[in-house]
Amino acid sequence: MAQSIELRTTIGDLLDRQADKFGDRDALVHVETGARYTYSQFRDEVDRVACGLMALGIAKGHHVGIWATNYAEWVVAQFATAKIGAVLVNVNPAYRTHELAYLLEQSEANALILIGQFRTSDYVAMLNEVVPELKDSQPGELRSAHYPYLRHLIHIPSPLGPDNATPDGMWAWSDLLKKASEVDAAALKRRQAECDPDDVINIQYTSGTTGNPKGAMLTHYNIVANGAYTGNAMELTEEDRLCIPVPFYHCFGCVLGNLACVTHGSTIVVPSEYFDPSKTLQAIEQEQCTALHGVPTMFIAQLGRPDFEKFDLSSLRTGIMAGSPCPIEVMRQVIEQMGADEITIAYGLTEASPVITQTLTGDTIDRRVSTVGRVLPEVEVKEFRLKILNNFVENL
Secondary structure (H helix, E strand, O other): OOOOOOOOOOHHHHHHHHHHHHOOOEEEEEOOOOEEEEHHHHHHHHHHHHHHHHHHOOOOOOEEEEEOOOOHHHHHHHHHHHHOOOEEEEEOOOOOHHHHHHHHHHOOOOEEEEEOEEOOEEHHHHHHHHOHHHHHOOOOOOOOOOOOOOOEEEEEOOOOOOOOOOOOOOEEHHHHHHHHHHOOHHHHHHHHHOOOOOOEEEEEEOOOOOOOOOEEEEEHHHHHHHHHHHHHHHOOOOOOEEEOOOOOOOHHHHHHHHHHHHHHOOEEEEOOOOOOHHHHHHHHHHHOOOEEEEOHHHHHHHHOOOOHHHOOOOOOOEEEEOOOOOOHHHHHHHHHOOOOOEEEEEEEOHHHOOEEEEOOOOOOHHHHHHOOOEEOOOOOOOOOOOHHHHHHHHOO
16 A cells, blocks of 8 residues: 655655654664664664764765765765755766766765775775875865865775774764764754755766766655655555665665665665675565565576575565566566565666656566556656657668
8 A cells, every 4th residue: 555655855854754753663774784773773873974974064065975885874874965965976886996086076076985895896995096195185184186076085994894994084984973973963953954855965877888977966856756656666664674685876776775665664674785695585584574676687696596495585575676677487486486476677767766667566477577567656758659760770
């Protein structure tokens, strides 16, 4: 049953209302690291980070990049920046130095939150290559000839890594939490009240297959509404627990995952820092997840695990499969072997916040694999025929 949700709202106000309503229920669980927040605890942590950012001088409209895999801090930063009207700039964890350089310049980033490394990518070394002035700077005092807006680098230590020393020129995440005491609750409340649902709050960079990646500018209203409508299509409630192995830097993770959960009072369950089929199955069992997101290859990888049968997935009901067409054989396996008989298919693009169409939980298997569902509320779709291309082909 679709829930009635106030869509003309800011992300900060949405979180406050949900924390008041669902305070003792789980908001965020990171299975791999053990981090766990109720809605009240999550709101309090978001407020601390929001105040810490304000203490650094991050103003409404400033651009704050985040270059990290699926850490709990990513989700906190998503809501903290929204609370103070700063624009979160999602940075692909797979970016190399030339792509990072382009994004920092093109987005006019004022700050960058980052982890130390991801697999073989040394983020700190890459950043020092792109911003050579960093190693000789004090935290918050960076002066870069090529990136005149960039002042603050904030390092998130790995809860699983052996070396968590704060790199030269950077604030530690713990510094941000300590500096929160420099800003009182009234100042945060005033800043939050300055935000408007139509303010741009998120820049997500789309593919660069035809050139450099393009930054799609999304508002509070854009992504709150999309999270709410996609959650409605899955029939999410506060009883649901959504397992999110898809990356947060992509709209699949941060909108169809995080915001779909918060708009419905559901629980965000993060299985691991990056996709691992066994850790995802473990998280579903351990946290009794009722929903699961993924692209078809993720579902195929989980179904193909030699130890698949040992996991209890009886709690699964729904979720979203998107990103590429789903073969009917895979859909049948997801329904029959994983138990997600109400899994939905979604289609969209980043610029549209992202989902345009989605199937419903009661649709037949054939409809789910042969269509991309119904048009979401407040979305207009125009029939488009490739007449010019057809004429060209006919005249070959």
